[in-house]
Amino acid sequence: MTKNAKYILKIINSSSDHLTAEQIYLCLKERNKAVALATVYNSLSFLHKEGLIKKISIEGCPDRYDNTKRHDHMICKKCGKLSDITLENLTGRLQEQTDIYIISYDLKIIYICDDCLAKEDKA
């Protein structure tokens, strides 16, 4: 675990957003810890391989990185906003329904956020 990987891990763990590689790169720059974008990617892929961070891939957007505390994601169908949600022991309940050995899962709930709902009501 390199010094830079540590900084990056700290940034991800202390952010409540879901940051892109670029955002992390800029964040380091702001804090006068500038590194090359390639280093950000290197560190992210190391951290991901080690299971220390989660990678969220969304259609047509750059990947985002997230802490590993168990939670799921919701994406607003209208504006694309990404939010967190926590579902009680879904792995267990999925496991009950199947024979296969489930290692983990990746769930994205598609919904319409309050802001977009409000806009729709007005229209």
Next chain:
Amino acid sequence: MTKNAKYILKIINSSSDHLTAEQIYLCLKERNKAVALATVYNSLSFLHKEGLIKKISIEGCPDRYDNTKRHDHMICKKCGKLSDITLENLTGRLQEQTDIYIISYDLKIIYICDDCLAKEDKA
């Protein structure tokens, strides 16, 4: 709905695989219905917008396209193989747990397929 979009929809609906844009392009060529790759992408994005096909995005692979009959996906952690699985009324059960209005969801179960399990046992 253009002629080409119809062909493409038929190909997707009658395939049990999850085809990439490229594979569809080649498939049309084989059937002497060759079109430009751009047309394949145009048609796919039309079909997707209309909700006639589903798009599966997997980390580091080109997008794949699938029919819309409700089912979920499993990805083998070792070999990346993508398979189908059907879970009973998961939308309903997710809905019970949340206040938000769920339009749909996208679930990928990460598991280890039988082939890879067998290989592991041998080793």
Next chain:
DNA sequence: AGCAAAAATTGGAATTATTCTAAATCTATT
């Protein structure tokens, strides 16, 4: 059928996130 307007298709260039590469720099150990 003949023609104009609209729609669809095309090939190729452009885009963009990410990975690769080979050189440069840093770190630690003797």
Next chain:
DNA sequence: AATAGATTTAGAATAATTCCAATTTTTGCT
């Protein structure tokens, strides 16, 4: 301070997808 090993770097390369402007096909109208 010399060496080896790891890390970082800048920029080139890659690859899926989108964009674009030109051409072709289809459509609707008379």
